[in-house]
Amino acid sequence: MTLAAAVTMWVASEVHGQSGAGKGEWPTYGGDLGHTRYAPLDQITAANFDSLEIAWRFKTDNLGARPEFNLESTPLMVGGRLYSTGGTRRAVVALDAATGELLWVHSENEGLRGEAAPRQLSGRGLAYWTDGREERILYVTPGYRLVALDARTGSPVGTFGKAGIVDLKEDLDQQQLDLVNAPVGLHSTPIVAGNLVLIGAAFETGANPKSRRNVRGAVRAFDVRTGTLAWTFRTIPQPGEFGNETWENDSWAYSGNTGVWAQISVDEELGLAYLPVELPTHDYYGGARPGNTLFGESLVAVDLKTGVRRWHYQLVHHGVWDMDIPCAPILADITVNGRAIKAVAQPTKQAFLYVFDRATGEPVWPIEERPVPQGDVPGEKYSRTQPFPTKPAAYDRQGLAVDDLIDFTPALRAEAVTMIEKYRIGPIFTPPVVSKAEGPVGTLAMATQGAATNWPGGSFDPETHILYVHSQSQVATLGLVPPPDGAAPDVRFHQGTVLSGARRSGGSGSATGAQGGNVNTLEVQGLPLTRPPYGRISAIDLDTGSILWQVAHGETPERVKNHPLLKGLDIPRTGRTGNVGTLVTRTLVIAGEPGFGPTPSGQRGSMLRAYDKKTGADAGAVYMPAPQSGSPMTYMLNGKQYLIVAVSGASYSGELLAFRLPG
Amino acid sequence: MDRCTRRIGMSLLVAAVLLSATLAHPRAQATRTVWDGLYSGEQATRGQMLYAERCARCHGDALAGMESAPALTGTSFYSNWEGEALEALFERMRMSMPADKPGSLSRAQNADVLAFVLKVGGYPAGAAEMTGQAGTLSQVTIRMYRP
Numbered sequence: 180m181t182l183a184a185a186v187t188m189w190v191a192s193e194v195h196g197q198s199g200a201g202k203g204e205w206p207t208y209g210g211d212l213g214h215t216r217y218a219p220l221d222q223i224t225a226a227n228f229d230s231l232e233i234a235w236r237f238k239t240d241n242l243g244a245r246p247e248f249n250l251e252s253t254p255l256m257v258g259g260r261l262y263s264t265g266g267t268r269r270a271v272v273a274l275d276a277a278t279g280e281l282l283w284v285h286s287e288n289e290g291l292r293g294e295a296a297p298r299q300l301s302g303r304g305l306a307y308w309t310d311g312r313e314e315r316i317l318y319v320t321p322g323y324r325l326v327a328l329d330a331r332t333g334s335p336v337g338t339f340g341k342a343g344i345v346d347l348k349e350d351l352d353q354q355q356l357d358l359v360n361a362p363v364g365l366h367s368t369p370i371v372a373g374n375l376v377l378i379g380a381a382f383e384t385g386a387n388p389k390s391r392r393n394v395r396g397a398v399r400a401f402d403v404r405t406g407t408l409a410w411t412f413r414t415i416p417q418p419g420e421f422g423n424e425t426w427e428n429d430s431w432a433y434s435g436n437t438g439v440w441a442q443i444s445v446d447e448e449l450g451l452a453y454l455p456v457e458l459p460t461h462d463y464y465g466g467a468r469p470g471n472t473l474f475g476e477s478l479v480a481v482d483l484k485t486g487v488r489r490w491h492y493q494l495v496h497h498g499v500w501d502m503d504i505p506c507a508p509i510l511a512d513i514t515v516n517g518r519a520i521k522a523v524a525q526p527t528k529q530a531f532l533y534v535f536d537r538a539t540g541e542p543v544w545p546i547e548e549r550p551v552p553q554g555d556v557p558g559e560k561y562s563r564t565q566p567f568p569t570k571p572a573a574y575d576r577q578g579l580a581v582d583d584l585i586d587f588t589p590a591l592r593a594e595a596v597t598m599i600e601k602y603r604i605g606p607i608f609t610p611p612v613v614s615k616a617e618g619p620v621g622t623l624a625m626a627t628q629g630a631a632t633n634w635p636g637g638s639f640d641p642e643t644h645i646l647y648v649h650s651q652s653q654v655a656t657l658g659l660v661p662p663p664d665g666a667a668p669d670v671r672f673h674q675g676t677v678l679s680g681a682r683r684s685g686g687s688g689s690a691t692g693a694q695g696g697n698v699n700t701l702e703v704q705g706l707p708l709t710r711p712p713y714g715r716i717s718a719i720d721l722d723t724g725s726i727l728w729q730v731a732h733g734e735t736p737e738r739v740k741n742h743p744l745l746k747g748l749d750i751p752r753t754g755r756t757g758n759v760g761t762l763v764t765r766t767l768v769i770a771g772e773p774g775f776g777p778t779p780s781g782q783r784g785s786m787l788r789a790y791d792k793k794t795g796a797d798a799g800a801v802y803m804p805a806p807q808s809g810s811p812m813t814y815m816l817n818g819k820q821y822l823i824v825a826v827s828g829a830s831y832s833g834e835l836l837a838f839r840l841p842g
Numbered sequence: 843m844d845r846c847t848r849r850i851g852m853s854l855l856v857a858a859v860l861l862s863a864t865l866a867h868p869r870a871q872a873t874r875t876v877w878d879g880l881y882s883g884e885q886a887t888r889g890q891m892l893y894a895e896r897c898a899r900c901h902g903d904a905l906a907g908m909e910s911a912p913a914l915t916g917t918s919f920y921s922n923w924e925g926e927a928l929e930a931l932f933e934r935m936r937m938s939m940p941a942d943k944p945g946s947l948s949r950a951q952n953a954d955v956l957a958f959v960l961k962v963g964g965y966p967a968g969a970a971e972m973t974g975q976a977g978t979l980s981q982v983t984i985r986m987y988r989p
Binding site for chain 2: 244294384680682706736742743755756774783830
């Protein structure tokens with residue numbers, strides 16, 4: 180082995196572990212390729228968290244033609260440089276990680292292609308690659324082009340693709356796509372493993388498709404040096420391929436979506452990539468795609484080098500709840516009953532954490548097929564059963580029961596009961612209904628469209644084997660109505676109700692936002708329909724499958740705290756709704772509050788909170804001018820630990836905040 | 843107490859609480875709030891038409907929001923805007939909306955849309971229209987509950 184080769188291997192193994200971010204850096208979106216979001220840093224602790232101060236801040240307003248209010252990036256930090264996407268055109272910036280000084284910026288003005296993109300705005304971030312000599316940044320534009328930049332200068336790498344760019348609308352599973360208008364993109368980051376860069380696909384919101392025919396999602400790997408296509412994994416199997424028979428009535432031939440829009444994880448030692456696949460076209464009506472439709476809503480492990488399927492597990496059969504798989508599978512080495520298991524744990528919108536042996540796909544704890552409620556929507560063919568993990572227990576509320584309704588006072592509970600009289604409620608997997616004025620107007624359910632856990636996913640502590648995940652309690656209205664005249668001739672229903680009408684397009688940047696359509700429009704005297712907590716963080720011991728602790732995350736919203744009807748009531752911290760990513764360090768779990776709310780100083784803003792990771796006890800909080808909108812990361816530089824959080828909200832444009840201790 | 847009576851009772855209680863708050867703090871706020879009749883009914887009607895054409899595609903017919911388009915009414919709206927100057931919301935609209943063609947509405951048109959948003963939020967109309975002139979809304983605070 181030459182010295183150069185040895186150095187290359189050392190660099191690769193340091194950067195791409197499953198045991199957290201090493202060397203004080205943060206080289207990939209999830210800290211490592213297993214998305215643990217863990218860094219073994221201990222300068223910032225419970226003893227000093229409150230004294231954190233802003234080291235620098237970077238506003239993203241002028242990275243596009245207008246400010247962006249939805250900055251979801253987790254930046255990377257390698258070798259003293261911090262890299263992030265930002266702005267409405269998804270520009271890339273390199274900053275001095277100690278000072279925030281702008282080192283370079285790269286932006287693509289994609290014109291009409293950018294305007295037509297189904298996933299706009301700044302996305303979740305980017306990927307870094309090095310062979311020990313050369314360094315590259317890779318990201319996907321809103322218009323679905325993979326760009327490779329020289330990490331030192333920001334210049335496109337001329338030897339990659341065509342002048343630094345691979346057009347991802349070409350060679351997408353043998354489909355001839357309109358390069359400008361084809362509705363496919365990606366807002367998650369590429370993931371680089373070995374010398375491959377893996378790319379998924381995202382589409383327009385699937386609640387109101389224009390047609391049952393849609394672009395098929397597929398996962399592809401490209402050579403990170405040249406941009407040459409290495410392999411394609413078809414998420415919709417074609418005739419003769421495994422799983423094709425699960426698409427009844429030849430629905431494989433026209434159905435689309437089934438993309439991987441969430442983060443992909445990789446175990447380089449096992450040589451496997453873990454693909455969290457979304458559901459096929461139409462999020463709430465499956466009449467045009469009867470069957471279990473593999474690999475919809477399945478976790479699929481494929482060979483990293485070839486893309487060949489090794490194992491899969493379908494989490495939802497014939498889904499009609501938009502559960503998808505919304506976030507990174509988390510690689511976790513655990514010990515169950517004395518047996519060491521290389522596991523993969525999958526948080527979900529439905530508040531189940533599914534845990535598998537990641538080499539074989541065997542569930543670590545039994546997953547049982549249980550009968551589920553059947554619906555009555557014309558043309559629908561429901562799955563009789565769905566998989567239920569026996570461990571861990573669901574980490575947030577699912578479905579809806581009267582007991583879940585607001586209970587601050589008997590009068591509020593009574594009003595809530597009256598309010599939902601014309602709606603259907605039930606346990607998890609209660610299907611949507613055709614909306615009728617006389618009832619049912621819709622099915623009300625938590626942990627579906629109003630995801631318990633969405634794209635930020637969770638974190639894992641490789642030292643203690645505890646997984647941390649944020650979730651929210653949001654009620655969604657699952658109703659179906661005919662599409663507006665002429666809007667979708669071959670689609671029988673769109674999501675909507677007789678009260679709200681059919682849902683319209685998800686709009687530009689759809690599903691990059693914090694809220695889902697038709698979520699939680701039912702309120703009782705201006706208060707949430709359900710009782711608190713509205714958002715929580717759970718700590719789950721993956722050696723035992725038990726939930727160790729749960730805390731409400733986020734100060735009680737002002738509208739609850741100051742509500743005239745609740746005066747005099749002692750209401751514990753309720754938490755707040757939203758999508759929140761967590762970070763784990765040597766002693767702390769760190770996460771910002773979602774949404775604006777009351778802060779101790781009285782200033783409008785939001786708090787970055789720390790919890791003792793063993794007990795969940797408060798371990799400090801520091802003020803931010805706006806809510807956390809991207810998941811936090813941390814690194815060490817010049818002897819100082821930094822915490823970086825992307826913040827933004829409807830009334831505050833995107834900004835990166837860097838915290839460190841004084842002195 | 844039957845359910846109907848109970849609801850009336852609660853409404854009276856809310857009214858009493860609000861009235862006592864008003865009496866206790868007759869001019870607690872030096873600045874004006876969105877409760878002060880800032881727009882005319884006619885202006886809100888014009889705004890409604892503009893909203894349907896230019897805003898509803900993303901924010902929804904009921905202003906409830908969807909995906910990345912935030913709600914313009916209800917609790918999540920207040921989470922975003924409670925305590926902010928109305929000028930900030932107006933400027934947010936003027937500079938970055940509609941998302942597919944930012945800055946394409948005039949000041950007067952933005953004021954009309956804002957009037958409709960206030961109307962849907964339950965804030966009372968007044969005699970005069972909002973002009974949308976720079977700075978005129980900087981002393982107006984967004985408040986969910988009547989001060």
